[in-house]
Amino acid sequence: MLLFDELYVMKKRITLKQIAKELDVSVSTVSKALSGSSEISEDTTQKIQAFAKLYKYRPNNIALSLKNRKTKTIGILIPEIVHHFFSTVIRGIERVANRRGYNVIVGLSNESFTKEIINMEMLANGSIDGFILSISKETLLKQDYHHFHATINQGIPIVMFDRVVSEVACDKVIVDDFNGAVKAVSKLIENNCKNIALITTMDYISVGKLRTQGYLEALEHHNIVPDTNMILKIDDSLNVEYHLELLEDEIAQFLKNNPKIDGVFAVNELYAVTAMKVAKKLGFDVPNDIQVIGFTDGVLSKHATPSLTTVSQHGQKMGEQAANLLIERLEAEDTQSEQYFSNNNEKRDFIKVVIETEIIERESTK
Amino acid sequence: MLLFDELYVMKKRITLKQIAKELDVSVSTVSKALSGSSEISEDTTQKIQAFAKLYKYRPNNIALSLKNRKTKTIGILIPEIVHHFFSTVIRGIERVANRRGYNVIVGLSNESFTKEIINMEMLANGSIDGFILSISKETLLKQDYHHFHATINQGIPIVMFDRVVSEVACDKVIVDDFNGAVKAVSKLIENNCKNIALITTMDYISVGKLRTQGYLEALEHHNIVPDTNMILKIDDSLNVEYHLELLEDEIAQFLKNNPKIDGVFAVNELYAVTAMKVAKKLGFDVPNDIQVIGFTDGVLSKHATPSLTTVSQHGQKMGEQAANLLIERLEAEDTQSEQYFSNNNEKRDFIKVVIETEIIERESTK
DNA sequence: ATTTTTAGCGAAAACGTTTTCGTGTTGATA
């Protein structure tokens, strides 16, 4: 009998109960001694702490979560992780979360409405204290936000970033898409571009829309009348990552149809880099014949030849801000329920943090 | 009094106890009814299930975790998330984890030994059932693996991927670095390259070492004597992502010193793409003067001009395999403790899954 | 008519904590 145990002893984590039993005191005494309560005598405290240290006691997180009714973990819900921007955001979230004693648990919606819901429900069952998320494309298309309302109504706060929506009452962190686009296009104009094209997405993606508006605004501000022929809307429902040729063909056709183009503003770096590639194939020189600016500062921009001038989104900073917003709200709730009748027990209003964009000048502009 | 509650009623998740109270039965009855136990009468079962559905009852995950002493969540610990390879691995892990009812919680070591340890301890306190990890550079350098042994000894299984180490008793998923390199270099040789250079990292990174060995093997196999001058070892302790010029200078110098080079094999895509860029600046044509093959099939390879021929690592597949290995071990433990004296109660041996590499041919080779 | 079975339910323990509220002992005070 007990052969198995004799064969290989693995030391499971020790609990308060075991310490108590071993030292012949009560569980409460152990707990208090370990937290340094003055209730317990110097002697026993010493003894218990030494024992706990020896056996590397660490309180069980799950038990603490159950007791405190808070898990100290943040749920991140994003459409896609193999994406430079989103991973920088996660890095930012993880940084401040860890610093403030939180863990992060990530779910991927894969741009799907149902996966977004399933993931939310999976995590909202007590696993997390709050969400940081960016809305999936399908959800934006359907405009169905009931799951967000539902979790907020259950007392689980949400912070949205980048792809946000005004219908949901929560904190938001966005990049100044509009002004970023204005800056980029203005720069092209100042660099003497006369015919500036826009390569963008379909309108239901809020950020794409805003960047388009910024493009138009910049043109108008410089008294240039926009030409709809100079705007190329890519339908990215066909997953463009795997059909690169389609994208290239579309852009090639676009450039051929508009031979006067001498400047391109693209709403993401893939479109921008592809535009450069196509332009070169068509015999144009970048930046001398055509100047290009993209949005989102990722690896592609940095390592393309010529390297791409971009509007940087500061993903990491967005993540950090989002995490700070969420944690502040979570910890405000704590103190609130205690000082029930203090005068600062109303919740802070929902705020929208705007991260300024920055133009990173590289070789694709003059 | 209770002004706050009247102002805005938020519906906290309902518990078994509340249902029990409301329907005037015991908690046990509710629990059994919801799980469809035959102990409970048809009537009460109906009533309870209807009520639970109406109030959207969902069992509290934390309570379940405490009771079952398993969390159904996997801890992922990687050096860096803003990295195409690692994010594809995460995607793979998340895919199968979700399908099998698990969540993933991620920690970033940032290539630091201490952050790796802190993260492990933070999660090993009951938050997760097992780890999937890739070892940080600093840990590999120090060769200090006590924290891995410690957590395994606590009964928390580990699956390592990509950056693994033989000293630790756990399942491993690696790419066939050696043969991948052999294939790549052989391809260059078959493409008539006579002087093939290697751009690699310092030796303490296991994968770099293996790829270097593969390079040497391929040469020898074709009766070519390796020339140490043709091997460039990059010291990436200087974080090369932020000092791109340093890397370029080093490679430029290298190419100038070895003007006969007509083929380059690089152990990652950054080195490969940079080599192409530098070669072009020095007036070489890729692939006509110099052919280039990289390791790791990421965005850079796909979108570089010319696009880069690479050895694909299949990160997603690695993640999927790793998750399957871990979950199988976790669930084997379950049944094992029950059938204590069955004849299959010994643990499965630790296995090392090797993911085959694949050469993706693009424009940088002929 | 008495015993046995069975259906239907509840009490309680357990998971690992923290915290509130006793309670017994000691030494000092009245």
Added chain:
DNA sequence: TATCAACACGAAAACGTTTTCGCTAAAAAT
């Protein structure tokens, strides 16, 4: 000597589950 703090500790509840074991009453069997 009787009363009272102060001190040092333990018992128990609570967080939300599941599960084992009892228990009661009715139905079935003897």
